[in-house]
Amino acid sequence: MSKLETLVAGTTATLERIARDFTPAVFASSLAAEDMVLTDLILKNRLPIVIFSLETGRLHKETLAMLDKVKEHYGYDIALFRPEPQAVDQYVAQNGLNAFYDSVEMRRECCRIRKVEPLGRALAGNKAWITGQRRAQSNTRSSLAVHEDDPAHLMDKFNPLADWDEAHVWEYLRANAVPVNALHEQGFPSIGCEPCTRAIEPGEDVRAGRWWWENPESKECGLHVVDGKLIRIKSVAA
Numbered sequence: 001m002s003k004l005e006t007l008v009a010g011t012t013a014t015l016e017r018i019a020r021d022f023t024p025a026v027f028a029s030s031l032a033a034e035d036m037v038l039t040d041l042i043l044k045n046r047l048p049i050v051i052f053s054l055e056t057g058r059l060h061k062e063t064l065a066m067l068d069k070v071k072e073h074y075g076y077d078i079a080l081f082r083p084e085p086q087a088v089d090q091y092v093a094q095n096g097l098n099a100f101y102d103s104v105e106m107r108r109e110c111c112r113i114r115k116v117e118p119l120g121r122a123l124a125g126n127k128a129w130i131t132g133q134r135r136a137q138s139n140t141r142s143s144l145a146v147h148e149d150d151p152a153h154l155m156d157k158f159n160p161l162a163d164w165d166e167a168h169v170w171e172y173l174r175a176n177a178v179p180v181n182a183l184h185e186q187g188f189p190s191i192g193c194e195p196c197t198r199a200i201e202p203g204e205d206v207r208a209g210r211w212w213w214e215n216p217e218s219k220e221c222g223l224h225v226v227d228g229k230l231i232r233i234k235s236v237a238a
């Protein structure tokens with residue numbers, strides 16, 4: 001068995017276990033490369049896992065175009081969760097549209113309104129959620145486990161691609177003709193909101209383009225953080 005076949009077999013087994021033992025479960029897709037590997041595996045294997053995305057109102061047009069690409073390729077509508085309009089209006093009125101550049105606190109408050117609160121609604125009522133995070137993506141993810149407790153949402157959390165490296169992600173996507181976000185070929189390995197994501201140079205950390213004006217230690221959006229600390233404390237034995 002090749003390394004890729006081994007990774008695919010392990011990830012498929014994890015997804016099947018989630019579908020069997022953790023229903024209802026949902027997959028949070030950012031519509032980036034890693035998440036398209038999981039999308040392909042979930043939909044090809046017809047697993048009863050709902051795929052959703054957080055439509056923050058600040059995404060690139062290339063990312064939004066992925067919704068149509070997924071619909072065309074798989075006949076699947078990714079569920080969208082949006083921020084509360086009143087909360088967005090209040091933040092913009094008080095602080096300005098791009099106040100996230102002013103301080104880590106302002107950035108986290110924008111992420112809380114546009115991502116964290118909608119995520120809570122997307123996860124409500126489920127037993128587990130799935131992400132496309134990989135250990136090799138950054139120093140904030142180096143201890144990532146495949147299966148974790150998520151105390152913030154009181155559910156299990158799975159990172160089925162934790163062991164994958166970037167080369168195998170792309171080998172899988174090409175071998176299976178999976179649709180991919182056009183931003184990747186423009187130098188964006190990690191994709192988030194348009195004003196908070198830039199292309200990176202060869203050799204830079206793959207998440208260096210996210211909130212590039214901040215210290216590496218603060219570069220998480222709050223989806224995987226509780227009280228300012230990463231919550232990957234307690235991994236769960238498979």
Ligand code: SF4
Binds near residue numbers: 107195
């Ligand atoms: S990534 Fe930027 S624009 Fe998007 S929610 Fe966070 S601070 Fe706001």
